[in-house]
Amino acid sequence: MTTPFALDPLMLTVAPNGAYKTHEQHPALPLTAQALAATAKACLEAGAAMLHMHVRRPDGRHLLDAQAYREATAAVRQAVGSQLVVQITTEAAKIYEPAAQMAVVREVLPEAVSVALRELHVPGVREQELSAFFQWLVAHRVMTQVILYDATDVRDWQDLCRRGVIPEGPWFLLFVLGRYSAGQTSSPNDLLPFLQAHDGMHPWAVCAFGAQEHACVLAAAALGGHVRVGFENNLWLRDGRMAPDNAALVAQAAEGIRWLGRPLATADQVRERFGRVSASG
Numbered sequence: 001m002t003t004p005f006a007l008d009p010l011m012l013t014v015a016p017n018g019a020y021k022t023h024e025q026h027p028a029l030p031l032t033a034q035a036l037a038a039t040a041k042a043c044l045e046a047g048a049a050m051l052h053m054h055v056r057r058p059d060g061r062h063l064l065d066a067q068a069y070r071e072a073t074a075a076v077r078q079a080v081g082s083q084l085v086v087q088i089t090t091e092a093a094k095i096y097e098p099a100a101q102m103a104v105v106r107e108v109l110p111e112a113v114s115v116a117l118r119e120l121h122v123p124g125v126r127e128q129e130l131s132a133f134f135q136w137l138v139a140h141r142v143m144t145q146v147i148l149y150d151a152t153d154v155r156d157w158q159d160l161c162r163r164g165v166i167p168e169g170p171w172f173l174l175f176v177l178g179r180y181s182a183g184q185t186s187s188p189n190d191l192l193p194f195l196q197a198h199d200g201m202h203p204w205a206v207c208a209f210g211a212q213e214h215a216c217v218l219a220a221a222a223l224g225g226h227v228r229v230g231f232e233n234n235l236w237l238r239d240g241r242m243a244p245d246n247a248a249l250v251a252q253a254a255e256g257i258r259w260l261g262r263p264l265a266t267a268d269q270v271r272e273r274f275g276r277v278s279a280s281g
Contacts, residue, residue, distance in 0.1 A: 009265035010257050011226040011273075013050040014043040015207065016246040018232030019062035019093040026235055028245045031056045033072040037079035042247035043230075047254030049267045050085040051076060052114060052228060062093040064100060066107040073110070085267045087112035087145065092119045102133045105142070111276070112143035114174065117153055121160065131165045138169040143274040145172040145205070149179045154197040161201070170274040173204040174228065177216055185210035188219035195223065203273075207233050214238040217253045221260050229253045 016030050016039045023029055030039040033055075040051050053076070055068040069088050076086055088110045090101040098120050105113050120130060137144045148154050157173070160166040175194040178186030186208035198204060205226035208216035213234040217227045229249045237243050237252060254264060265273075 009269050010262040011265045011270050012048050013052050013228040014048040014246055014250050015052040015228050015230035015232035017054050019054055019091050029231055033075040036072050037075040039246050040076045040084055041079045043250045044080050044084050046247040046250035047264050048250045049265045049270050050087055052087045054089055064096050064104045066104055069108045083267050085112050085270050090115050098125045114145040116147040117157055127165050134166050138167055145174050147174045149176045151193040151197040171202045173202050175206045177206055177208040186212055186216050188215050209233045211236045218256050221257045221262050
């Protein structure tokens with residue numbers, strides 16, 4: 001049964017840093033645990049319920065490391081308690097292989113994680129291994145968001161679910177708009193192929209590149225989806241000015257979402273939706 005639009009809290013996530021951007025692109029990009037903690041607090045106050053978190057090496061390069069994730073998560077928890085869901089990433093960033101991506105999740109045992117299907121469902125990974133990893137995620141109640149880059153990814157995901165390679169679980173899909181478009185800029189129209197392919201089995205969110213991020217946010221919110229904003233994908237406000245910080249993008253999204261009549265989810269509402277009772281349980 002579909003939840004009435006006005007009663008379905010929208011899950012607003014902030015992705016404040018990503019794997020690639022540097023301070024040369026924006027001085028407020030949070031690259032350390034303490035900077036992530038300060039960003040988390042500001043974005044919570046602006047309306048976010050989830051933090052999509054990357055960690056970096058001292059030289060700024062992308063990192064998948066259990067201890068670095070633990071330290072950053074602890075700093076965020078000290079700043080906001082359990083008021084944000086903390087989601088780590090397994091992004092390869094052309095550095096890490098699937099074995100390392102899956103291993104860091106098992107070592108960290110995070111509250112939440114995002115995984116890109118096309119990075120794990122590759123010829124070097126047997127379907128039994130992929131299935132075992134997703135079964136582990138279900139067994140340990142790790143809130144898992146599956147990143148899909150196009151309609152082909154959506155169909156691949158559905159095929160794996162249909163054949164039982166992916167077990168039943170409270171999966172959360174992320175549609176990445178415009179990843180392979182010219183200049184890597186997104187448009188609300190980029191959402192249409194995803195929705196045409198989507199079977200409605202799992203909730204979905206969008207993230208979008210470039211200056212039309214806010215238009216994509218409104219389109220997704222109006223169509224019953226959820227959203228992710230932040231410096232990982234976009235630095236610009238809807239009026240063309242560079243955003244002063246991640247919280248400004250969150251506040252802009254929150255305002256538009258409320259204008260459409262969607263309530264914003266709290267972190268505990270997100271946890272309840274995906275079968276967790278607390279940040280640690």
